[in-house]
Amino acid sequence: MKNARLIRRAFEVDQYLVLRTPQVEAAIQQMITALQNEADPVIYLSGLSGSGVSTVLAETSQSINRASSKTYFTVARPEIDDGYLPSEYLLHHFGFKFATRAFQHHKKLSPEAIALGGMLAQSIILVEDYLAGVASVEQKRTHMHQWSQLAAPPISLRIVLAGPSDHIKWSWASHRPTGPTVLIEEWRFNDLFRIYLKDVSSLIYSTYKLDVELPLHAKSLFKVSQGNTARLLEYLRECVRHTILSAETGVCAKLFKLSFREIVNANAKSLRDLTDN
Amino acid sequence: MPNRSVTLPITEESFSSWCHRLQPRTEAQWRVIDDILNLNHDSPSRLRSRDPDFESLLAFESCIKEAFGLKKLAFFERFRADCVWLVPHTVADYACADCIAEALRQHGRIVLLKSWRYLSAPICPRHTKILTDYGTRDSSYLQFLTGPSVPLRLTITGSALGAVIKAGLKMQALMLKLEKQVVSNPHSAGRQEFSIFHARKHIMEFLLHAAQYGAGLATQFITTPRAADRAQTDVGFKLLMKVRALQANAAERTCALIMMGIITGCVSRQEIKELDTQTESNRSWWSCRWDPESLGRSCSQIYYSRDRTYSRQIRDALNTFNHKQTREFIKGMAF
Numbered sequence: 001m002k003n004a005r006l007i008r009r010a011f012e013v014d015q016y017l018v019l020r021t022p023q024v025e026a027a028i029q030q031m032i033t034a035l036q037n038e039a040d041p042v043i044y045l046s047g048l049s050g051s052g053v054s055t056v057l058a059e060t061s062q063s064i065n066r067a068s069s070k071t072y073f074t075v076a077r078p079e080i081d082d083g084y085l086p087s088e089y090l091l092h093h094f095g096f097k098f099a100t101r102a103f104q105h106h107k108k109l110s111p112e113a114i115a116l117g118g119m120l121a122q123s124i125i126l127v128e129d130y131l132a133g134v135a136s137v138e139q140k141r142t143h144m145h146q147w148s149q150l151a152a153p154p155i156s157l158r159i160v161l162a163g164p165s166d167h168i169k170w171s172w173a174s175h176r177p178t179g180p181t182v183l184i185e186e187w188r189f190n191d192l193f194r195i196y197l198k199d200v201s202s203l204i205y206s207t208y209k210l211d212v213e214l215p216l217h218a219k220s221l222f223k224v225s226q227g228n229t230a231r232l233l234e235y236l237r238e239c240v241r242h243t244i245l246s247a248e249t250g251v252c253a254k255l256f257k258l259s260f261r262e263i264v265n266a267n268a269k270s271l272r273d274l275t276d277n
Numbered sequence: 278m279p280n281r282s283v284t285l286p287i288t289e290e291s292f293s294s295w296c297h298r299l300q301p302r303t304e305a306q307w308r309v310i311d312d313i314l315n316l317n318h319d320s321p322s323r324l325r326s327r328d329p330d331f332e333s334l335l336a337f338e339s340c341i342k343e344a345f346g347l348k349k350l351a352f353f354e355r356f357r358a359d360c361v362w363l364v365p366h367t368v369a370d371y372a373c374a375d376c377i378a379e380a381l382r383q384h385g386r387i388v389l390l391k392s393w394r395y396l397s398a399p400i401c402p403r404h405t406k407i408l409t410d411y412g413t414r415d416s417s418y419l420q421f422l423t424g425p426s427v428p429l430r431l432t433i434t435g436s437a438l439g440a441v442i443k444a445g446l447k448m449q450a451l452m453l454k455l456e457k458q459v460v461s462n463p464h465s466a467g468r469q470e471f472s473i474f475h476a477r478k479h480i481m482e483f484l485l486h487a488a489q490y491g492a493g494l495a496t497q498f499i500t501t502p503r504a505a506d507r508a509q510t511d512v513g514f515k516l517l518m519k520v521r522a523l524q525a526n527a528a529e530r531t532c533a534l535i536m537m538g539i540i541t542g543c544v545s546r547q548e549i550k551e552l553d554t555q556t557e558s559n560r561s562w563w564s565c566r567w568d569p570e571s572l573g574r575s576c577s578q579i580y581y582s583r584d585r586t587y588s589r590q591i592r593d594a595l596n597t598f599n600h601k602q603t604r605e606f607i608k609g610m611a612f
Contacts, residue, residue: 071382071383073385091419093385094381094385094386094387095297095298095385095386095387095418096417096418096419096422097416097417097418097419098417098419111422111423112419112422112423115422115423115424116381116422119377119378119381119382119422120381120382123382
């Protein structure tokens with residue numbers, strides 16, 4: 001019973017050890033400003049995988065909801081058929097049913113998509129992983145042409161195209177935004193990084209009552225994370241999980257000498273011992 | 278405990294519209310949604326070709342309940358019709374284009390209201406617009422984007438249309454209130470509201486019917502006349518009245534509502550005058566005016582030298598109302 005509680009607590013780390021970075025905060029503000037500025041109908045949101053692209057997109061949509069009367073829709077690409085063109089994504093997202101390939105692979109928007117765009121006038125469409133499923137340069141050209149048509153008068157939708165700048169799953173098309181872009185920066189080894197680590201230490205203490213001084217290990221943490229937020233947080237979560245599973249009161253400094261793989265292996269062993277008992 | 282995996286219906290939403298918005302996850306859920314919305318036309322399901330909104334609702338409900346794990350019986354009460362006079366689902370899908378655009382912006386989905394199927398409700402009270410005819414039901418919903426497949430054939434626009442809608446809305450509210458009373462009281466047969474409702478309904482059917490060589494006055498007063506339907510030449514007058522009222526488009530139904538209101542005294546002299554003034558310039562070949570006597574005369578002209586089997590029934594319906602305007606209409610009809 002005690003072990004079960006311990007295991008559950010260890011796995012809740014993923015849920016609770018989340019802290020927004022200053023880069024993400026800055027990107028959200030930039031995005032809101034860009035959306036308030038009517039000049040750019042298509043705005044790109046970019047950053048390396050794990051930098052917080054999805055967080056910025058989610059927070060932006062919530063901010064739009066709170067701050068203005070504008071309607072927004074978040075279109076999550078991976079949930080939808082990879083072969084769909086942007087106009088088909090929209091039709092599918094809004095519950096219209098059509099036989100696949102009914103609209104063919106044309107650069108021109110279908111009359112149905114134009115009508116739908118007209119009905120959604122002035123709305124903001126936030127597209128996650130906009131290049132997922134795009135397999136060639138020609139396809140990418142068609143996609144981008146359709147997005148720009150949806151953003152141009154008379155439809156005039158505001159469109160945010162978000163995607164990681166390093167690699168997009170199931171995509172062979174490169175992501176090189178050609179329009180106004182909000183870029184989420186990676187970490188640099190400076191005071192900002194140390195302050196963030198201090199905030200994470202406080203979060204660990206307030207949530208788990210575990211003592212840890214992460215800024216003391218800033219160098220090794222920067223090395224292991226390579227300046228990427230997701231890598232840093234995943235590493236720290238494994239460290240905290242290890243401390244919980246070994247029933248210690250503080251995160252041992254020795255842990256930070258281990259690689260990510262070594263900690264994961266150590267946690268797996270601890271977990272096996274606990275479940276065997 | 279509420280089932281949070283199920284999208285809640287929006288106020289006044291129809292059953293089929295809600296089903297269309299449900300997001301099936303299991304095979305059983307997909308199957309039941311397909312059956313209800315007729316997406317799978319090859320399905321030998323017993324529910325296919327039934328009206329998913331108001332016919333055999335219990336059968337549809339039990340399927341949904343089972344597939345989506347809904348327990349509360351009262352949940353489905355909201356989908357019951359408040360009216361008995363309904364546009365058959367096989368005839369057309371009437372909807373307000375503005376409401377549809379609003380629903381898309383607000384809920385990210387098309388929401389169809391159950392009142393759009395009520396025969397006495399041809400106007401959207403929210404946007405004061407006559408409902409659009411989107412043709413026969415298509416579960417793809419693409420018809421709501423491509424626009425109306427069947428034009429309303431309206432001959433009036435601008436302030437004339439505004440005056441007609443204003444009067445129509447008043448009569449729509451009156452008729453729906455009365456119909457609601459009749460529906461909510463299952464023992465209303467023989468009561469006054471029951472006979473008034475049926476008399477009003479009969480007058481509207483008379484005004485909306487379409488005979489083989491002509492049509493009811495409400496089908497050609499603010500709209501261009503309907504094309505004759507040769508398939509129904511052998512159908513009796515009484516049945517023709519009922520069938521054609523169900524087939525009438527929203528503009529014709531609006532006109533019938535107003536005319537019925539004028540005949541039964543629900544539309545005042547002042548309002549009749551306003552209608553006459555506003556529609557005067559739009560009037561085409563009809564020399565007819567909105568006052569009850571002129572309406573009676575026009576009806577009489579339409580059926581002059583034809584089968585007058587309708588006369589006893591319409592006289593009985595008119596006798597329910599002891600109003601000066603009713604008497605003027607009877608005088609015009611020259612019974």
